[in-house]
Amino acid sequence: xxxxxxxxxxxxxxxxxxxxxxxxxxxxxxxxxxxxxxxxxxxxxxxxxxxxxxxxxxxxxxxxxxxxxxxxxxxxxxxxxxxxxxxxxxxxxxxxxxxxxxxxxxxxxxxxxxxxxxxxxxxxxxxxxxxxxxxx
Amino acid sequence: xxxxxxxxxxxxxxxxxxxxxxxxxxxxxxxxxxxxxxxxxxxxxxxxxxxxxxxxxxxxxxxxxxxxxxxxxxxxxxxxxxxxxxxxxxxxxxxxxxxxxxxxxxxxxxxxxxxxxxxxxxxxxxxxxxxxxxxxxxxxx
Numbered sequence: 001x002x003x004x005x006x007x008x009x010x011x012x013x014x015x016x017x018x019x020x021x022x023x024x025x026x027x028x029x030x031x032x033x034x035x036x037x038x039x040x041x042x043x044x045x046x047x048x049x050x051x052x053x054x055x056x057x058x059x060x061x062x063x064x065x066x067x068x069x070x071x072x073x074x075x076x077x078x079x080x081x082x083x084x085x086x087x088x089x090x091x092x093x094x095x096x097x098x099x100x101x102x103x104x105x106x107x108x109x110x111x112x113x114x115x116x117x118x119x120x121x122x123x124x125x126x127x128x129x130x131x132x133x134x135x136x
Numbered sequence: 137x138x139x140x141x142x143x144x145x146x147x148x149x150x151x152x153x154x155x156x157x158x159x160x161x162x163x164x165x166x167x168x169x170x171x172x173x174x175x176x177x178x179x180x181x182x183x184x185x186x187x188x189x190x191x192x193x194x195x196x197x198x199x200x201x202x203x204x205x206x207x208x209x210x211x212x213x214x215x216x217x218x219x220x221x222x223x224x225x226x227x228x229x230x231x232x233x234x235x236x237x238x239x240x241x242x243x244x245x246x247x248x249x250x251x252x253x254x255x256x257x258x259x260x261x262x263x264x265x266x267x268x269x270x271x272x273x274x275x276x277x
Binding site for chain 2: 022029030034049074077078079080081
């Protein structure tokens with residue numbers, strides 16, 4: 001990967017309108033019967049991945065990053081919540097390259113994804129990826 | 137039921153959860169999350185890239201693991217941070233039973249600000265599928 005991209009901030013993603021259908025489909029796929037989700041108004045803690053993964057995919061395919069997508073594994077994920085995502089939120093993601101460093105023959109990179117609803121920061125995600133080096 | 141901070145002590149075990157991961161769960165998660173990577177749905181493709189079989193989305197495992205905390209706390213919006221390392225995949229055969237993952241949780245710390253740290257375990261057979269998994273929750277006083 002191109003270490004000059006450390007600190008690079010990508011332009012905000014296109015707005016994603018959170019509907020009760022989005023939330024309900026996600027909750028159903030998790031098989032989560034918590035009554036808090038029954039009316040489809042509040043999203044589960046890992047729901048932000050729906051928008052952060054898309055934003056990172058755009059970054060992963062940025063030729064300037066020089067990342068071999070076929071050798072990429074998502075290794076770590078973290079979220080810090082300012083407030084839960086709710087139905088009606090219009091989410092945009094600002095993705096940035098926080099770290100790129102070697103790990104043996106592999107490289108690891110951390111992408112920070114700030115998720116906004118309008119101007120309000122609602123959750124920050126960090127995704128660490130491993131890009132496997134050439135086979136020994 | 138909403139848990140209060142007075143109900144919590146360090147070292148306390150949270151109720152464990154055994155959850156089945158089936159092929160149809162992976163299809164539903166792919167559609168709900170937008171992650172249509174064929175390693176999560178197409179057995180022939182998964183094997184062609186060196187996997188033993190179709191594997192679950194790591195984010196599906198993460199999404200299910202937090203249920204140990206949110207089922208216990210009652211209110212899922214009590215979670216203020218959550219992190220995992222996806223150490224090993226959950227391999228999902230094409231059977232009605234699928235694969236069972238066992239999720240556990242333990243209160244590891246009560247912070248000065250009253251928030252609570254829970255360490256989460258996720259084991260598939262003998263294999264830890266999540267490492268360094270932890271969440272912080274803020275409960276009612």
